[in-house]
Amino acid sequence: MVYLIKIRLTFKPALERRGRWNKNEIHNRSNQYNPWHTSQGFFFIMKEKAKVLDQEALIRSITRIAHEILEKNKGTSGLCLIGIRNRGVYIAKRLAASIKQIEGKDVPVGALDITLYRDDLALAQGKAIVRKTEIDFDINEQNVILVDDVLYTGRTIRSALDALGDFGRPRSIQLAVLVDRGHRELPIRADYAGKNIPTARNESVEVHLAEVDGKDEVVIVEKES
Numbered sequence: 659m660v661y662l663i664k665i666r667l668t669f670k671p672a673l674e675r676r677g678r679w680n681k682n683e684i685h686n687r688s689n690q691y692n693p694w695h696t697s698q699g700f701f702f703i704m705k706e707k708a709k710v711l712d713q714e715a716l717i718r719s720i721t722r723i724a725h726e727i728l729e730k731n732k733g734t735s736g737l738c739l740i741g742i743r744n745r746g747v748y749i750a751k752r753l754a755a756s757i758k759q760i761e762g763k764d765v766p767v768g769a770l771d772i773t774l775y776r777d778d779l780a781l782a783q784g785k786a787i788v789r790k791t792e793i794d795f796d797i798n799e800q801n802v803i804l805v806d807d808v809l810y811t812g813r814t815i816r817s818a819l820d821a822l823g824d825f826g827r828p829r830s831i832q833l834a835v836l837v838d839r840g841h842r843e844l845p846i847r848a849d850y851a852g853k854n855i856p857t858a859r860n861e862s863v864e865v866h867l868a869e870v871d872g873k874d875e876v877v878i879v880e881k882e883s
Contacts, residue, residue: 704862704879710855711876716836719852720749723834724756726850731801734761736829738797740768741805742818743789748869749836750805768793770804775817791821798826803850807865809835812846837876839863 711719731737734757741750747769754767769792804818815833822831834850839857857863857878866875 704881707861707878707880709875709877711853713874716852716874716876719836720752721756723850723852724753724760727753727803727834728757728760730832730849734763734765736799737801737803738766738768738795739803739805740770740793740822742814743769743771745807745865745867745870746805748867749807750803753803753805753834766795768795770818770821772814772817772821775820793825796826797822797828799829802828802831803834804831805834807836808863809833809838809848809851810841812842812844815846816844836865837863
């Protein structure tokens, strides 16, 4: 499968952290990857290298994480889930549904936007898109499960921890991710991971969810040479 990826110049620091932009490749190896540029930004052709989770495996991973969360926290008492926008929110909702199926109890779910807490916000040149944070429950003295799709350098999670600090002082914050692809730049680790995937920095891990993309899968893509 081939993907057309558009990269906006104003967001290259954030894309660089997630593995979708490498400035050394752009400047030193641009002929090899042959990007083209328009007024809207750079475009790359990305090809699928490997599918690491299909629909069934993805669902099993979420179910397993739900069981692990319940085991570690000894049930649902004082438990809440907060997903990092965008796909982290959908994964958090699925975890909550799985927990309810296992325990028969509802767990509150919130959505966290980290845009204003990014360490590259000053470089966004006024182009940052701020989405709504929705946490309509008290997180003080709660066990917060922070949920994201892919754990990479750890900078997104650092921003999320800063953002959560404005909402209260949880008893604990635990991190659940669907994929851990390594290459950490900060001392951050996942408490729960659906799958650990060794990757190269010039590769990108794409999580596709039915709620957003019409299908459930995780694939590794790379620039087409």
